Amino acid sequence: MTRKISALAFALGCTLSNSAFAAPKNIIYMIGDGMGPAFTTAYRYMQDDKTTKIVEPTVFDSILVGMAHTYPDDDTVVTDSAAGATALSTASKSYNGAIAVDTHKKSLKTMLEIAKERGMTTALVATSQINHATPASFAAHNESRRNYDEIADDYIDNKIAGKLPVDLMLGGGTKYFIRDDRNLVSEFKEAGYQYTDKFNKLDSLSRLPALGLFADVAFPHAIDSDEPKRLTTMTNKTLDLLDKHNEKGFFVMIEGSQIDWCGHANDIACAMKEMDDFAGAIKAAKAYIDANPDTLLVVTADHSTGGLTLGSNGVYQWKTEVVEQVKASVKELTNTLFDMNVDQMAKTWTQLTGLPFDKETEKALTGAQKDSKEALYKAANKLINDASFTGWTTKGHTAIDVQIFAYGQGRDAFIGSLNNTQIADKLISFIEK
Ligand SMILES: [Zn+2]
Structure with a gap:
């Protein structure tokens, strides 16, 4: 598709800007878990400057390009985060609960793995445990999202061309990494990773590879936290580190994990604080692209939560x-x-x-x-x-379309009404170029 349009543009001799479809060097992929359109709309009203007549647009409005269909590979129509993330990471639909495996539980190659094979630097950032469904579907393979220990093991055992799959991981989950049967933190250190478990020591991570685990399981909700902007802070730090290691480009997936959890709780104030942190992280990514125009940002959601x-x-x-x-x-x-x-x-x-x-x-x-x-x-x-x-209509997920946002080199490839697998397809084709 991308190639066809570029060829057409060339044949017509038109001046379609190179940056519209050319493959970017670096990819920043952001997933707002559970972030259906009502969440970005609510956030706009929350951000409104009440002294002016109009409702000001937000960072989301500034980069909106399309909508994505989220149904999984069974007859439920309503996806969970595992099937959603598997579609968004591998371009293949699977069943609810699947972590980068197909309906027959066979491993599906993820875009992060393809990036790593090609020598790109790779990273995962989340406010949930880093082995939760969405980040897991980029660097692990498991028949069930609930097998947290096995998923954490994959982050060290799932070698790509002899190397560990992810060069930088920031999130929660020490409980799954330091266990009676295995201490993955020690193993990561032996493999040359810098490590910290203190959020106020985030800056002690000075080079890659590195691992930061800042909670037993997940971070507290932003609204209950004295670090409500923890995803924004981790995003800035991640882009700093990746920028120093981008000889062959980088791929990073950053998840606003807890928008979904506040949605499940039908807790509007909780959701809006998570949205504010996610918006801050997007602003950081946009600023990086303004300074590094050969980078692409794609933001979407795996599904909507709560029927807000x-x-x-x-x-x-x-x-x-x-x-x-x-x-x-x-x-x-x-x-x-x-x-x-x-x-x-x-x-x-x-x-x-x-x-x-x-x-x-x-x-x-x-x-x-x-x-x-x-x-x-x-x-x-x-x-x-x-x-x-x-x-709210449900404590669970809904099947409505979610938005696609894009910015930077290659953003035009994401315009329109797309299947969630098409987002992954296009990103994989950029990585493979
Ligand atoms: Zn959920």
Whole structure:
């Protein structure tokens, strides 16, 4: 397709800019897990400068080029993150739960592996454990996303042309790397990797290969964290390191992992903080391309999560000012409120949500508190969603199309309504050039 269009442009002698379809040297691939179109729309309203009449466009709007179809290779239509990431990394659809293997559980070659074969420098960055479904589908092969130990093992055992597959990994997951049966961190160190497990020592990683694992499993949610911009920080660091090791170009996959998790929790404030961090990471990637125009950025999602809608219960409103006031994830809020008496609860509720503790709120929260933590979670979440008119249709994923964003050399190859496998196809053809 790409070649045909380029040939056509050449035959017509037209001045279609070289940069439109020419293969880039470096590829930055970003996946907002669960980030359906409602998430980027909500983020735009959240970012709006209220002193002006118009709603200002966001970094997402500045690079939007298309939409992607996300169905997996079974009859469910609704994909999970493993099948979604497998399609986005190998250009082949598979079953839900598959980590870069086909329907017959046979390994599928990933674009990261092809990049490594070609001598490119490779990297994976996530705010989940680094062996979670999305990053795993780029450098491991397993019949099930749940086999976390085996997936972590692949990061050292899955040799590409005699070398370890990934030159830089930043994320969480020490629990899976330092185990009774195997200490992968020691093995990585023996293989020459620099290592740190302290986020404030990220800068101690001064060259590649390197490994940074900053949580037992995943990072805390951005909204609950004193490092809410951790993905942005890791993205800047990653691009610094890759830039020093890009003789043959680099390939990096950066995941906004927890947009999905806040979606599963139907927690709007949590989702918006994750979006803010993901947007910061995209800005960092765009800035890198402005200084290095031979680089391509492609951003997409594996699916949408939660069936998020803006407007609910028949009311024509969506209140950003309610969402803005919420200072904790509903999970954290519930943990805090659960053991409190009614006076403490009143004070803390208003502190952490900005919402009044009126009679109805008191009745809903104290009633649920007597029942169970789960009931309190539901009650608190409902109060915030109702007050902001945020709607959700499911605790799971949905099958709607997701957006494709692209910037830099080769961006025009991603314009249109594409299957998610076509995104991978085009990226692989660039890597193979
Ligand atoms: Zn999910």
